[in-house]
Amino acid sequence: xxxxxxxxxxxxxxxxxxxxxxxxxxxxxxxxxxxxxxxxxxxxxxxxxxxxxxxxxxxxxxxxxxxxxxxxxxxxxxxxxxxxxxxxxxxxxxxxxxxxxxxxxxxxxxxxxxxxxxxxxxxxxxxxxxxxxxxxxxxxxxxxxxxxxxxxxxxxxxxxxxxxxxxxxxxxxxxxxxxxxxxxxxxxxxxxxxxxxxxxxxxxxxxxxxxxxxxxxxxxxxxxxxxxxxxxxxxxxxxxxxxxxxxxxxxxxxxxxxxxxxxxxxxxxxxxxxxxxxxxxxxxxxxxxxxxxxxxxxxxxxxxxxxxxxxxxxxxxxxxxxxxxxxxxxxxxxxxxxxxxxxxxxxxxxxxxxxxxxxxxxxxxxxxxxxxxxxxxxxxxxxxxxxxxxxxxxxxxxxxxxxxxxxxxxxxxxxxxxxxxxxxxxxxxxxxxxxxxxxxxxxxxxxxxxxxxxxxxxxxxxxxxxxxxxxxxxxxxxxxxxxxxxxxxxxxxxxxxxxxxxxxxxxxxxxxxxxxxxxxxxxxxxxxxxxxxxxxxxxxxxxxxxxxxxxxxxxxxxxxxxxxxxxxxxxxxxxxxxxxxxxxxxxxxxxxxxxxxxxxxxxxxxx
Numbered sequence: 001x002x003x004x005x006x007x008x009x010x011x012x013x014x015x016x017x018x019x020x021x022x023x024x025x026x027x028x029x030x031x032x033x034x035x036x037x038x039x040x041x042x043x044x045x046x047x048x049x050x051x052x053x054x055x056x057x058x059x060x061x062x063x064x065x066x067x068x069x070x071x072x073x074x075x076x077x078x079x080x081x082x083x084x085x086x087x088x089x090x091x092x093x094x095x096x097x098x099x100x101x102x103x104x105x106x107x108x109x110x111x112x113x114x115x116x117x118x119x120x121x122x123x124x125x126x127x128x129x130x131x132x133x134x135x136x137x138x139x140x141x142x143x144x145x146x147x148x149x150x151x152x153x154x155x156x157x158x159x160x161x162x163x164x165x166x167x168x169x170x171x172x173x174x175x176x177x178x179x180x181x182x183x184x185x186x187x188x189x190x191x192x193x194x195x196x197x198x199x200x201x202x203x204x205x206x207x208x209x210x211x212x213x214x215x216x217x218x219x220x221x222x223x224x225x226x227x228x229x230x231x232x233x234x235x236x237x238x239x240x241x242x243x244x245x246x247x248x249x250x251x252x253x254x255x256x257x258x259x260x261x262x263x264x265x266x267x268x269x270x271x272x273x274x275x276x277x278x279x280x281x282x283x284x285x286x287x288x289x290x291x292x293x294x295x296x297x298x299x300x301x302x303x304x305x306x307x308x309x310x311x312x313x314x315x316x317x318x319x320x321x322x323x324x325x326x327x328x329x330x331x332x333x334x335x336x337x338x339x340x341x342x343x344x345x346x347x348x349x350x351x352x353x354x355x356x357x358x359x360x361x362x363x364x365x366x367x368x369x370x371x372x373x374x375x376x377x378x379x380x381x382x383x384x385x386x387x388x389x390x391x392x393x394x395x396x397x398x399x400x401x402x403x404x405x406x407x408x409x410x411x412x413x414x415x416x417x418x419x420x421x422x423x424x425x426x427x428x429x430x431x432x433x434x435x436x437x438x439x440x441x442x443x444x445x446x447x448x449x450x451x452x453x454x455x456x457x458x459x460x461x462x463x464x465x466x467x468x469x470x471x472x473x474x475x476x477x478x479x480x481x482x483x484x485x486x487x488x489x490x491x492x493x494x495x496x497x498x499x500x501x502x503x504x505x506x507x508x509x510x511x512x513x514x515x516x517x518x519x520x521x522x523x524x525x526x527x528x529x530x531x532x533x534x535x536x537x538x539x540x541x542x543x544x545x546x547x548x549x550x551x552x553x554x555x556x557x558x559x560x561x562x563x564x565x566x567x568x569x570x571x572x573x574x575x576x577x578x579x580x581x582x583x584x585x586x587x588x589x590x591x592x593x594x595x596x597x598x599x600x601x602x603x604x605x606x607x
Contacts, residue, residue: 052123052298053441054505054517060117060162061249064193067164068220068250071196105155105317107132110143111508112163114172119505119513121162126503126530127297127521128158128191131310133528135317140508140530148176151184156316160295161193171197178202182210187288187316191309192295195252208257211286212265218255220293222280226250227273232282232305234269237568239305241271252293253280263287269308283308290316297519302540303565310524311569321571327563327599328537328575328607329591330358330403330476330498333423336380337365339581340391346580346587347391351398353591356603358498359395360405360476360577363463365422368413372421382467389467401604402470403498406478407460411445428453429481443516444483453482453489461493474498474536474604480520487531496526496534498575498604503530524572526607536607539566540576543586556586560593567597573607574599 109132111125112118121142129138136155143159151157159181165171173194178201181188196215199207208214220226229251232239256265263286271282271293282305283292296306314321331346350357363382370376382389396402410416410425417431417439418424430442461471475494482490484504490497500522506512507530523537540562544554563574574594578587591601 052120052519053502054514055120055123056117057298058247060120061247063115063117064164064249065220065226067166067169070167072219072221105136106153107135107138107317108150108154108157109138109140110146110157110159110177111140112161112172113142113144113509114165115163115169118163119511119517121160122505122508123503123517123519124160124162124191124295124297125508127519128160128309129508130503130521130523130527130529130535131313132156132158132317133530134523134525135313138530142509143177144172144174146174146177148174148180151177151180151186151188154186156187156189156313157181158189158191160191161195162295164193165197173197175201181289182206185288187290189290189292189309189312189316191292192252195291209261210263211289212263213254213256213284213286215252215254218252220250220252222253222273222278223276225275227278228275229271229282230274231272232269232308233272234283234305234308235311235568237307237565239307239565239568240301240303241299241305242301243299247299249294251280251282252291254284254291254293256281256284268312269305283312297521302562307524307565307568310572314570324571325567325597325599326573326607327594327601328358328498328573328604329355329601330360330538330575330577330604331400331580332360332542332577333362333405333409333579334359334388334392335362335365335409335422336382336385336388337422338388338391340387342580343388343391344394345584347395347398347400349584349588350400353601354399355591355601356399356401356606357601358403358474358604359392359400360403361392361464361472362405362407362409362422362478363460363467364408366408366410367419367421368410369420371419381463382469383463389469392469396470399603401474402464402472403474403476403604404457404460404464404472404494405476407456407463409478423478425479426481427456427478428483428486429479431479431481441481441516444486448483448485450485450489453486454493457489457493477501484531487533491531491533496536496607498536498538500538501529501535507531524566524569526573536604537573537575538577539572540574542577542579543582543590545582545586556589556593559590560597563594563597563599573602 109125109129111121113121125140129140132138163169178198181198182202199215204216226248229241232241251271266285267281268285269283270279272279290312292309296309300306365380367373367378370378406427409422409427410420411427413420416425417433428445430445431439432442434440464471473495475490475497476499480500481502484507500520502518502520505514505517522539523535524539525537527535529535540559543556543559546553559576566572566574
């Protein structure tokens with residue numbers, strides 16, 4: 001058996017800037033094959049970055065900016081006593097939900113389907129619904145199907161304004177929704193566009209008297225452009241917002257009013273426009289309405305402003321939730337090819353620190369082209385490596401939880417997209433590397449079906465049994481990529497997935513925009529997602545000491561900084577992974593730093 005230590009190109013997870021929605025449907029990844037034959041072993045988060053695939057966001061941005069400029073040019077009635085002011089400072093009382101959440105909170109997620117980019121609404125709705133799935137049952141519905149009184153049947157309502165209703169795109173939102181938002185006690189979270197249409201529908205004076213700001217004179221631009229909003233401050237945490245040049249539709253700047261009859265507006269999060277130093281209410285609340293000036297599900301990272309909405313959902317759905325911060329560790333890409341001594345070293349360290357953890361095991365190691373075996377094809381099962389199995393049992397006896405990480409973590413003899421070797425490549429999805437060193441998602445494998453996927457799962461579980469290991473109850477998809485049908489198979493066979501996942505167009509409404517159109521997402525807490533599956537969080541990424549392909553190293557300090565940003569989630573988990581072939585010291589530094597922030601390490605099974 002040839003033992004090898006993977007090179008640094010294998011481990012890097014996310015840039016501080018995580019370009020999550022590349023417009024051609026590609027995701028940035030490690031570069032093409034190197035000049036030598038050294039193992040690549042690219043890990044999950046290198047190739048799967050949360051965000052959008054198959055969406056022309058550049059076109060959407062241009063359309064939104066154009067529509068906002070047109071709305072800005074239209075005359076509007078002047079309202080009395082409207083000097084601009086900074087929203088009131090956030091206080092615990094201001095942060096509280098305006099109405100008590102239901103004992104078993106339910107959420108209604110409404111989304112746009114109209115216009116040239118109507119398919120974008122469903123993707124964002126899935127992201128919102130997944131987060132709301134942490135709290136209870138979720139109903140999703142195109143906003144055009146809203147009927148009067150529906151909001152009052154739910155613990156909270158989320159509307160995602162992804163289609164800008166203006167100019168050539170008529171308003172698709174029923175007047176009943178505008179009216180109900182303004183009269184219900186149900187907490188409403190509104191993200192993005194069309195809040196000005198609500199004000200016009202119910203009456204600008206009525207809106208401003210209840211909410212204290214005027215959407216009809218609020219725009220995405222500041223000084224003639226959308227500016228460069230680079231950060232959002234929330235609960236004393238500075239969160240990142242990094243959008244590629246020319247791809248930023250901006251953030252709506254609420255026009256806060258003062259004077260008789262205008263209530264105070266609580267600023268929940270503050271945006272900073274680094275182009276001019278201006279700050280503004282990125283998220284504001286008054287009465288039952290929480291407004292967020294953009295849809296924060298694209299271009300996200302581990303320390304991104306998406307953390308704000310992840311926490312604000314507690315205000316609407318579980319306002320009495322106490323502060324609690326847990327941490328979760330898993331050891332990644334263990335296979336019959338792993339070094340038993342390295343596994344035991346990791347087990348001894350974690351046991352000495354009383355840290356429970358998950359171990360992601362690939363039960364069959366394949367190198368079909370002999371890439372790392374002198375040109376000789378190689379297949380090794382766990383049963384054929386009793387020393388590895390013994391090390392795994394040693395880990396299980398010292399706090400580890402066995403997890404299933406695919407069957408072979410590769411696809412046939414194909415470069416998918418790298419070497420065809422286990423842990424290097426995708427198993428359930430096809431991909432290739434383009435000339436610009438991007439990983440391009442091509443779609444599910446040709447054989448993809450419920451029966452094919454079930455066959456691989458059954459084969460995987462049989463290998464664990466043959467090796468005398470317990471049946472894993474948790475699953476992590478190789479490179480975090482599979483089809484919607486695959487995810488449903490995993491749900492039948494495992495209690496939960498621990499991973500980042502893809503959510504495909506057509507899942508909610510049945511009308512797919514294409515088989516490779518999806519949104520990727522990670523979570524700071526356990527959710528029940530739109531596939532009906534329990535998903536455990538992985539939101540911090542992993543350690544990688546070496547730069548490659550224009551990516552900087554990701555060091556313990558970077559993981560600790562991401563954990564610190566996630567302290568803003570009042571009951572969140574800092575979940576990360578580590579490769580056991582790497583030295584123990586960086587893991588020690590990461591663990592110590594996360595503990596120092598107040599996190600308590602827990603077992604995956606506790607979530």
